[in-house]
Amino acid sequence: MTTPRRLPDPYGGPSSGASLADILERVLDKGVVIAGDIRINLLDIELLTVKLRLIVASVDKAKEMGIDWWESDPALSSGARRDELTRENAELRARLERLEASYGEAQIEGAHGRRESP
Incomplete structure (x- = not known):
């Protein structure tokens, strides 16, 4: 009986067995911050500014950060x-x-x- 062949990692490294659950666990444990601003100007007059801040973390990690x-x-x-x-x-x-x-x-x-x- 043959074992299934793993596809090579598209990023060049050896294929890791990290599942989506492992990745999600790491992200929630460490936390991820995504920040961005959107500004709409017309003739050097600022019409709208939207500030986006997104934090992805576990409840415990967020409390540890004071959130x-x-x-x-x-x-x-x-x-x-x-x-x-x-x-x-x-x-x-x-x-x-x-x-x-x-x-x-x-x-x-x-x-x-x-x-x-x-």
Whole structure:
């Protein structure tokens, strides 16, 4: 029985057994940063600038680099969403208390300022 023949590496080196999973593991372990800017000018007037920054890394590597914005994003974190709802609830309760207090004062003033006709 013959073993399958490996194709030569197109980059000239010996064929390595690195699979896509191995490559992905290395990228996530080390991290990759891709950065670029796109500028659109018309007659030396800048119309648009788009700055692109892409970081590909594992969560652990990102945290090690000090990147953890997803933990405070309510769309991505249930804890952040819960914190946002708690804050919003407290603000609404305070607003309701202020409205009820001002409504109560208006009722009291209205009762004292009424004149009854004989």
